[in-house]
Amino acid sequence: MTDQTFANRARETAKLALRRTLQRADLQIGRGSYASHLARTLRSRDVDTVLDVGANVGQFATLLRSAGYQGRIIGFEPLSGAFAVLSGRAAKDEHWTVHHQAVGAEAGTTSINVAANSYSSSLRAMTEAHRTAAPGSDYVATEPVTVTTLAAVVEEHGLDPARTMVKIDTQGFEDEVLRGAGDLVGRFAALQLELSFVELYAGQRLHDELVRDLGSAGYRIHQLEPGFSDQQGRLLQVDGLFVLTSHDL
Known part of the structure; x- marks a missing residue:
C-alpha cells in the first residue's frame, strides 16, 4: 500500500x-454549504445588492457574509422583537441596512400573526399541518405593521434589478411579495423563495405554482436547500434559488 x-x-x-x-x-x-454556493452565484452574476425580505434576526445575511459576500444587504423585518436583534447586528456592518417593515403587494398597514418561535410568524393564518409538523410554532399574538413593496424599494434605493437578488422568506406570503414587484419580476438577477409542498399557511401558493410562475418570467432553478420535514419524514419545504435563463446565453 x-x-x-x-x-x-x-x-x-x-x-x-x-x-x-x-x-x-x-x-x-x-460538499460546500448552500451559502457558499449562493455567494459564488452572486459573484458570477455581478450581484451587488441583496434584498433580505423576512430577515428575522439576520440569520440569512450573517451566513451570506460568512460565505464571502461583501456587497450591499438591505433587510426588511416586521416583528418588533426580531427587528431589535436584527438592527443590533446590522449596526456592526456599514453595508447592511435594515427596515422595520413587511413587504407585500401594496403599501399600507396591516397586522401580522406572531408565532411562539418568531420565524414562523406570518401575515397569513397558520394551518393545522404546520402546527402538527412544528409543535411550539403556534401564534401567540398579533402586531400592527407597515407594508412596502419591492417596486418602491428599488425606486427608493436606486437599485439596478439586473444586479440585485431578492431573498423572500415570508411564511406563505411569497406570491404577494412578488406581486408588489410588478414587472421587475423577470429583471432581478436572482430570486430565492421559500417553497412549500403542502399548505402550511392558508391560501399560500405552493412549490409547483411558484416554480411555474417564475419559469414563465424567465427563471430557472439554480439551487435547492431542504427545509423542514414532518414527523413521518416528509419534506414540507425547500429554499429555491432562481436565476434568469437569459444570463446563460
Missing part, C-alpha cells in the same frame, strides 16, 4: 466516523 493510498483510506475512515456521529445527532454535512 502506498503512502497516498494509506492517507486516502485514513481520510475516508475519518469522514465516515464523523458522518456516523452527525447522523446520530440528526445532522448532516455536504
Whole structure:
C-alpha cells in the first residue's frame, strides 16, 4: 500500500466516523454549504445588492457574509422583537441596512400573526399541518405593521434589478411579495423563495405554482436547500434559488 493510498483510506475512515456521529445527532454535512454556493452565484452574476425580505434576526445575511459576500444587504423585518436583534447586528456592518417593515403587494398597514418561535410568524393564518409538523410554532399574538413593496424599494434605493437578488422568506406570503414587484419580476438577477409542498399557511401558493410562475418570467432553478420535514419524514419545504435563463446565453 502506498503512502497516498494509506492517507486516502485514513481520510475516508475519518469522514465516515464523523458522518456516523452527525447522523446520530440528526445532522448532516455536504460538499460546500448552500451559502457558499449562493455567494459564488452572486459573484458570477455581478450581484451587488441583496434584498433580505423576512430577515428575522439576520440569520440569512450573517451566513451570506460568512460565505464571502461583501456587497450591499438591505433587510426588511416586521416583528418588533426580531427587528431589535436584527438592527443590533446590522449596526456592526456599514453595508447592511435594515427596515422595520413587511413587504407585500401594496403599501399600507396591516397586522401580522406572531408565532411562539418568531420565524414562523406570518401575515397569513397558520394551518393545522404546520402546527402538527412544528409543535411550539403556534401564534401567540398579533402586531400592527407597515407594508412596502419591492417596486418602491428599488425606486427608493436606486437599485439596478439586473444586479440585485431578492431573498423572500415570508411564511406563505411569497406570491404577494412578488406581486408588489410588478414587472421587475423577470429583471432581478436572482430570486430565492421559500417553497412549500403542502399548505402550511392558508391560501399560500405552493412549490409547483411558484416554480411555474417564475419559469414563465424567465427563471430557472439554480439551487435547492431542504427545509423542514414532518414527523413521518416528509419534506414540507425547500429554499429555491432562481436565476434568469437569459444570463446563460
